[in-house]
Amino acid sequence: MSWIERTITEGVLMLRGDRPFLTLSSSLHGGGLGERRFLLNVQVPHGYQSDDPWRDVRERVETLGLPPEETVAMMTAADVEQVVESFAGGEEFELRVYVTAGVGNAARAGVKRKTYPGYRAGTINIIAVFDARLTEAALVNALITITEAKTAVLQDLGITDTQGQPATGTTTDSIILASTQNSVYTGLHQYAGVATELGNSLAVCVYDALKACLLEGGEPDA
Template sequence: MTAFRLVDRVEDGRELALLVWPFPEPVIAASTAAVGGGVGERGWVLNAQVAKDYGRHDLAAHAAELADVAGVTGTGATMFTAADVRRVEHAEDSGVRVDATVGLTRPTWAAAVDESVAVPAPGTINVVVQVPVRLSDAALLNALCTATEAKAQAMFEAGVPGTGTASDAVTITCPTGGDAEEFAGPRSVWGGRLARAVHAAVLAGAHEWRDGP
């Protein structure tokens, strides 16, 4: 498992933090990240804190700038959040590692009344999951669903009025080699481990957010 590095930077006169997972070997990732999302090989993942009034639309260009600051090259996935990523929460379950940053400025229900005209606030829950065994493409997508279910369970248990925020992102990674596991639902072996670790990390982050500094 790869531990993240914390990188401090100054952007537009503000001190902001950046988490980077520089994998020693490429991994297979399934990600909903704003830049570098999708399914395929990735060499790194970034979780970047941005200002609460963040208004850039050139996200790919910004991600390239952040990768340069982090000292990583090649193909990766970049997630953004207005939450302080220094307050990252970590959990593990039987080899699955989860790092989560939780911002709940504007929680929302997934099936809320249409708010498409509103601009989502970048509070954001970002989750990075590392699974130590190869998952098939279908299992990777299943793992995204499982992680999201576990996140929603944590929101419910923390008393947050919503299933997440409108800008949440999840990245699941696994090795490129080995026999592929075909399932990652919550009652599969690896899906269950993933769900428990995501739940623990997000629940801890939600409590910390609500309790304040």
């Protein structure tokens, strides 16, 4: 088995490795910092809203027969069959990025807006998987780098919120970061900002994949 395997089944994009990943995620299920083997982007219907999305995504995990404690999963109304993948390699790492996106609920952070008590699907979902060794701090740094690259795409494409202001994201964006911590690599990445080869490669992969996703098939209301 390769260090990463991608499958799409029953409306679920699943990535898995031959060993648990060190993960950092904002996902509904299995979020936070932990060790997970299965990384999921779960498709839900357009217009999906729920007061208990945690239950809904856990049920999808269980339906697939996956161990919940080994799984991290996020939701999207975008078609997971249209996922855009990009990859890069460098000194002491290989990197793969997977993006699904819709910007029907684009928003600008820092502006007062209507909020919602329940979960509304409509999101840019990004999964970045490293075959490398990263510190926990580097994973946090990578989260910042991804967010900056995402916002750069939205700015360059002129995407705005409902008030016509430049969007910084959507209201429900989610990210999964995962690292193999593969001992074959002697180097330990302690940073993942754009000054580093790892961080710059990550930013380029995210930028290219998200831009392609929005230009070639990103769903406005996803």
